[in-house]
Amino acid sequence: MKLPDALAERDGGRIVLVVLDGLGGLPHPLTRRTELETAKTPNLDRLAAGAALGLHLPVAHGITPGSGPGHLALFGYDPLTYDIGRGVLSALGVGFALEEGDVAIRLNFATLDAQGRVTDRRAGRPKDTENRRLIDKLRTSVRAPAGVRVFFEPEKEHRAVLILRGAGLEAELSDTDPQETGVAPLRVEARSPAAQRAAEVLQNVLDDARRVLVDEPVANTLLARGIDAYRRLPSFKERFGLHARAIARYPMYLGVAKLVGMDAMPIAATDEASIETLERDFAAYDFHFIHFKAVDSRGEDGDFGAKSAAIEAVDALIPRIESLAPDVLVVTGDHSTPSALRAHSWHPVPVMIASAWCRPVDTPEFGERACTRGELGIIPATSIMPLALAHARRLAKYGA
């Protein structure tokens, strides 16, 4: 019997999952309080007084997750079981209609010097208009190998996606991005004998793209990474009986949500627009995932104060979510991004599950230390969905 899926019922309460990307932090050297503990969050603190508090581990102790695994775990999918490449996530994120077996590749526009060595792995982060112009040129000029359909899709700045569709294309392929400058791009290597043909196809496409871009001043080559084949996951509807939707401002997060069958609205322009979308269609869904990006971005900037301020900005939106009266309100992050590290980290992530069915909390507050004292303890991130379903009264009893 697979739990909690086998116990999921079709009726029950409405769940909102609020993700502050990169929420967890580390203390300021002077105050010894983290970004979240420093932020003035009257709304989150009030919620915490009636919530189950704890910390979650996205993957495992010591493991720093990317955004894909972090979100899959929050959605209740073990990221070690569902090991999905960034190419697939990006393709879904830009709204490309992937078909089973498509091979998706993340691309960077990059620059090479006359000797063919990488001089900028991100081509100076070109404007999105330049990105789209280059993609149009590639679409019209790159020759598709026999039996293969080739799709180029723009993302933001230097990022794009390549999709290869055709029989017999396996995705066990190495990256061509050398992850450093001053060296040539790597060649595509097949990691399994079955992927040999796909390796040749991708190398041909990349070589042809290099030919098409050779005289371009901003970006004269492509680097490939995060190569993976698209396999549909069991959906939220199938697993949990939930009609679910996602609201986010970046394609990546909508992509992960689509992978598990959530409706993903058009990209929200602002956090305000995200909340308006939530309000507009609130009653039409059982489950809403709403994603706030800025907390992570300010953490990656290494700006402690700005990260705290970004948390405060989300706190100010919480009453609008509360006024929709969800039965269960989960607030957490997909991973920690301490500003001291300027990067994702392995630290457990504060989580609160607010519902009518929570145990009392001593000195409630939404912060790393208060969560350490909470009723949940330190839980795998994949336990958040079973708990949210339980609090929404959507799980039948196990055994008589």
Added chain:
Amino acid sequence: MKLPDALAERDGGRIVLVVLDGLGGLPHPLTRRTELETAKTPNLDRLAAGAALGLHLPVAHGITPGSGPGHLALFGYDPLTYDIGRGVLSALGVGFALEEGDVAIRLNFATLDAQGRVTDRRAGRPKDTENRRLIDKLRTSVRAPAGVRVFFEPEKEHRAVLILRGAGLEAELSDTDPQETGVAPLRVEARSPAAQRAAEVLQNVLDDARRVLVDEPVANTLLARGIDAYRRLPSFKERFGLHARAIARYPMYLGVAKLVGMDAMPIAATDEASIETLERDFAAYDFHFIHFKAVDSRGEDGDFGAKSAAIEAVDALIPRIESLAPDVLVVTGDHSTPSALRAHSWHPVPVMIASAWCRPVDTPEFGERACTRGELGIIPATSIMPLALAHARRLAKYGA
């Protein structure tokens, strides 16, 4: 190497496992204290000062366990590995000597209207004398299908058990209880091709029982559920080297205990009688399981005060257990039953393990919050037996 079984030694201390059924709770809206935190429990609180405190998860985060899985987990048997139907538990509970391969089915006496639709799934909860009269009538009048032995056993009120014994009977059968009134009972469906014959046998027996009961005023049909085949589990003696016995007032709990090879005394008439049984044969066993039901019942009634009072009643009996000087005294529940939910719930269950080998506790008390601060943390229920064995000095060192 299977742990802790491979390390179990034949000698060591004596263990008492006290189960307050449905112990865990949720806060009162005014006082923010749970039923257990509200109850005056001077004896449990004194014990807590010298005990290891924590909370246990019977099955997994978010999963609400039935009594069967809850007790199996407390006994150290993963309920997902040992997925046992209620029919088997009930048959064991009424003292029926199940043989390997017997198919056991839980029955409700129920009422049908003239159109064959269920009007009361419990036949107005008949008296036990009426239950026994109907069972006697079924025993003498229902015709056994060829090659099959049929046993009817009364339980309490509307509950009874049916056992089918014969070669080639597989138990993958669906319930006939529709779980609602106004509709006809369901037909028995085989969930695997091998169970086809058993499906026909059971449907025949139920049809014949309907014929026998057709003019009965109190209950004119049977509904079947919880169908399972009996497979002996590795026993407490085999796994842990423990000569164990169970004391309880309801067949269900004795049934689970028998499943793991415990001696199960005749059903105790009162909690006082349970304690007297414990006192009488205390030295004859290495392990005693003693079960108190009222805490769960008052939780299911939704009566916060009565649940607290039921906890206080058990607290008053604790000194008599202590005076027997067990080396290890475990006090816990098999699941939570918050009176606010009037039902079993998924919340972790307070547990204490009192022995001479516990770490100091700040502000000791037996309650949900104090247990959250305890040395055990939140543990799987199946870890309680290894811990109890360790505290009883019954486990050898692992590795040299």
